[in-house]
Amino acid sequence: MIALVDCNNFYASCERLFRPELKGKAVVVLSNNDGCVIARSDEAKEIGIKMGAPAFLMEEMLTTHGVSVFSSNYTLYGSLSDRVMATLNTCCGTVEQYSIDEAFLFLGDMPFVNLEDYASDIRTKVGAVGIPVTVGIASTKTLAKMANRFAKKTKKQEGVHILDSSEKIDEVLRSTEVGDIWGVGKQYATLLLAQGFHTAYDLSQAPEAWVRKEMSVVGQRLWNELHGMPCIEMEEDTPAKKNICVARSFGQLLSKEGDVAEALSNYTAIAARKLRKQNSCTRVLQVFLQTNVFRQQDKQYYRSVTVQLPVACNSTKELILYANIGLERIWQNGYNFKKVGILMLDLIPSDQIQYGMFDDVDRTKNDRLSKVMDDINKHWGGKELVKFAIQGYGRKWKLRQEKLSPCYTTRLSEILTIKI
């Protein structure tokens, strides 16, 4: 059997853990730059706040309903997610983290274990971290996803649903619309609806040959999964990323090259750190620059450029240099820029670098420099104390995060304070 453990309204639950007065109140979390709603508590869902709704259009509604609004605090969510995943790893030997707030647990055959007890034990253990979770258990990943969704909708208190009989499987299949099946995108959903398949049950009753013909191998796999035959493997080790992208909108529009270069250098430093973390090096950078397409009064501009490095590296110093060479090539004065980004392509493991015959960069020294900088910054609680001059202190580009909560679990200066 396979369990899908999913945190309930994860970001909102993280914020609430340290703000007990928000229990039973509507909470929403906004995306980067406080743009739109990316997470809602149940109460916020009930008053009709939609996912992805732009915050600036809702100010009045948020105020009248007394909704608590938070900027996204990924440091906090990441830290609590790590705790949840570490706990799940103590419950089960084979855990695949599927996203920041959900994981598949491969249970195998456990004839002597009562699955209800096992699931409620998981809920208690993760509950002790401070995050409520829902558990769905079934014989395939697709069915486990569905069971989880079913539990969230109909068994909120228990928070567990186990598909251990064909009656239960049919019940869940019938209550799941085709568009809500894990792995069915908009295109397939439209196709299926047009052919008269409304629920997952309808699809499971379709002839296998038809599914294979109309939906290729993907459909075949899905059909098998609906019939309880596992076709989607567990992926325990997340493979090293093949490319890394750091791109963010600025807190305000920028039109000076120096300001944009400062932002780009900071994004490059973040991307370089990610590279080093997974022991990769990059050979190709892509830098892109764009104006705000929603500002029709502005002249529009979008350009990107690819920069080939002489030797693959992951040193912040070198990457900042090449990123800014790229920016210089695509820079144009006279525009209001909204976003700059860097993409690192063609990643290779650090121990498989092809060095150049005429390469005169002291790479050992650069690597030592990066390591020392990483260590210092890590030691001081992840704040970037040591950085390159071009990363600057201007911070005009910085994200708008007006409602940011403290990093309760990662910064000693921001821990929860209780008046006693």
Added chain:
Amino acid sequence: MIAIKLSEVSMILPFFNTTIPAGFPSPAQDYSEEEIDLSKVLQPNPTTTFIIRVKGNSMEGANMPDGCMIVVDRSLKATSGNIIVGILDGEFTVKRLVKAGRNWVLHPESPYHKPIIIPEDADFKVWGVVTNIVIPTK
């Protein structure tokens, strides 16, 4: 690589630019152990443990001075006599939880504060159990 001429035979030997300790091997080598790590003592359950700062004097008698840090484990079940972090009517508090007769009481450790009897219909929940108090001496 450097070439060395040995009588008439010339051979290529790799050259390692490192030093090799040639003294007597340390007799302690086989007995080495890990250094004591205080965080393991303070938080045996790191995933459910949180560090919190307290402000106020109501728990001074329990060695919890104003401004000190406390270590709180959410996985422990609170029993009478434990110092706990609780939520009473949506507000955090830190007190000793005591069962007195039929009632549960939030007991301060200071002559200037009164115990709070938790009403039966109150919205009260234990958030975590305080396992350690961290007080700097300077």
